[in-house]
Amino acid sequence: MYQFKLSPVLMPAHAEDLRAEVRAFLDREMTEVTPVARAKTWAACDPEFSRRLGAQGWIGMTWPREYGGQERPAIDRYVVMEELLAAGAPVGAHWIADRQSGPLIQNYGSEAAKTAFLRGITKGEIFFCIGMSEPNAGSDLAAIETSAERVDGGWVVNGAKLWTTNVSDAHQMIALVRTDRSRETRHDGMSQLIIDLEAPGVTRRTIEDHQSERHFGEVHFDNVFVPDDMLIGEAGHGWKQVIEELALERSGPERYLSSYRLYEELVQAHKGRADMVIESLVGELTAKLWNLRQMSLSVYESVGAKEKPDIEAAIVKDLGTTFEQALPLMVQAGIEQNDGQPAGSDLVDVMEYLLLFSPIFSLRGGTREVLRGIIAREIGLR
Known part of the structure; x- marks a missing residue:
């Protein structure tokens, strides 16, 4: 039987210093962004924001310096991604180029392609x-x-x-x-x-x-x-390369944080209210988020080590998108259980947006049926 390779990952001290730096940057950059706009996060494109992020050295940050990168460890990039998504930053313009197109070109592209695109990607100027x-x-x-x-x-x-x-x-x-x-x-x-x-x-x-x-x-x-x-x-050799590319696409924190803004709004709207229904709901959501984060970190570390965790990435994507789609429904049910009286219009606005938007989460990066077929094949059921 297939042996799944998932293990806990601890953040090094320097990564937490980087986290504080990214949070300070986002506090400056996103003062006027509404909660609903934040809920769009990596689906929202803002080329100017991508350029400002590139100026910080936070795109292609693990890549070789000769191609505009910083040669930083993979965990540093994960921290930056995590903070951008949690804040609801509009990162969609450069996201695909940073996540998968750039690494694919580094690994398999011609020197002409590397020269033409990689530095532009790190500057937030070339999008894929x-x-x-x-x-x-x-x-x-x-x-x-x-x-x-x-x-x-x-x-x-x-x-x-x-x-x-x-x-x-x-x-x-x-x-x-x-x-x-x-x-x-x-x-x-x-x-x-x-x-x-x-x-x-x-x-x-x-x-x-x-x-x-x-x-x-x-x-x-x-x-x-x-x-x-x-x-x-x-x-x-395209099929082999695509499978490797999809592991990059399926394993990141965007596969469980697409609905995260609603979690933040739920907590903020009910602080100090001693509401047992909401407290129970937040506890359940927090536990699920923690487990998904550990799984995602483990797969991401394997990718950074040049391993090929294709099956683990499929598992994380399946569980992550299931959670993302369930979160708005769970919040809606919690509000209805409280006689339909939510605290705060931002919470309602974000919930209503994500209730409509969340069905696409299980389509991006491979449908749920495709992912489960991959998993079934690897454990010997197909």
């Missing part, structure tokens, strides 16, 4: 999106049909990507495409390309959701030329 899902594939990445045909000096891409996060603000997309149709299995013949979203033949459109917001979009490619040096890794 990820092209995985497609109109007829959904979360089944093995079913993608967007193709890249070999031509002199590069590739020509045709097809479409759907439900792409941050498509309106991104400058570049890392797209998973078919480069070999003679594949033996569904997972063979895939490659990853860096595609300039301003290139001729690229059309992108945002998708308005049920709250009139535009977090997602679609991108169409019509004979888009991509130079050879924008191929990531080797042609045909």
